[in-house]
Amino acid sequence: MDFDLLIKGAGIVIAAVGAAKLLYDVFIGKRGRMREEYSFAKQFLDEVATNKQLHPYLREKGYQAIAGDSQLGADEIEYLLSLKSPQRALRDFVLGHPYVELLSTAGDLKIGFKRKYTTVWSRAWRKYFFGAVYFVLFGLAFFPLLFAQVRGIAPMKVFGSLLVSFGVLGPYAYFSLMASTRVYRAEQLVKNQDKHVQRIVLSGWKRTA
Template sequence: MDISYWLKLPALLSAFVVLSKFLYDLASGKLTKLREEYRFAKELLNDIESGDLHPYAIQKGYQALVGTTNISTEEVEYILTLKDSAQCLSDYVFARKYLEKIESRGNTLLRFKPKYHSGKKRYLLISWYAILYFIFAMLVASPFIFNIWLNFSGTDILLLVTISTSIFALPAWLSLKEGTRLLRGQHLVANQKSHSWKLLVQH
């Protein structure tokens, strides 16, 4: 077998790593319009500090800030008291399906829902999602991999890529997304240990 075929493998692996990094950033919400978010957050907090906003407007402002209506004013204001609050707020919105907010002795606390309390179970789930992502991603790329040895025609490889992408791309994306949700949730729950207890908004 021509050694040039084997020399193509590192290029394919590099492309896979780059694509995985891009998809991870996309799944974790890092590819956002930061300047627009900064201006909106600054204007919103200034309006709130002025004391002239109705609670309804505050709630809608917070929901617009995080990009979802499935969050309460109390949840946002608690997260704003955490260290690195911007990252924590992003983590909470993304991982919320796995988390719950509780009140303990007058303090608010975010933790994993009972089903996901076990750190071992979360580790196994994250590992499982990572394995699924790798398998499905390899299946998406399989036409290019097999082309190293089988030398498909341009028409054949285009057809095979279309088929593999239509079948396996969505499962790969969903596996990566769910694993990322759990990782972001763990980051948020652990970060509460750095609570500043400085309320940024007073009513």
């Protein structure tokens, strides 16, 4: 028996099974998770609407489960769900959370910038600075390839250097991009609040420092 052929065949089978599982998780599994999320959200929101004595802990955990973020408060999530595009609002709030907060004015809630970021300049310089850093780092990560082109070196000969540069600079480029994106998404969330469907007034709600 050709054991080398057997090993190669086993490797192909394992790779095929792994690829099939990945495809299932990406396409079929995703639909299943969406159905589960819908069922949970419907059940929880129905309970919130009908059970006025729902324990605050259960209320907060339920809203956090919908948002997928344990750092957000129940009042914040409840308000975001009242907007015209709640899923987008939730994503924007999670991304822009360092820059925004839920404010109360005479009992009327809205998302506003934290005091440190209320001015346009305080946000603009961060957004454009981190955006510029991203492009610089991304360009530097490709420097070995550009160097090879200028020197007439075969690209494969600098492949190792390219991997190193991406490994070192890639994470910093990603973090810079995310830092710029956080500011932008926070601005979009604050700007588009006039499209919300209804206002939520929470009695006894107070802004926390």
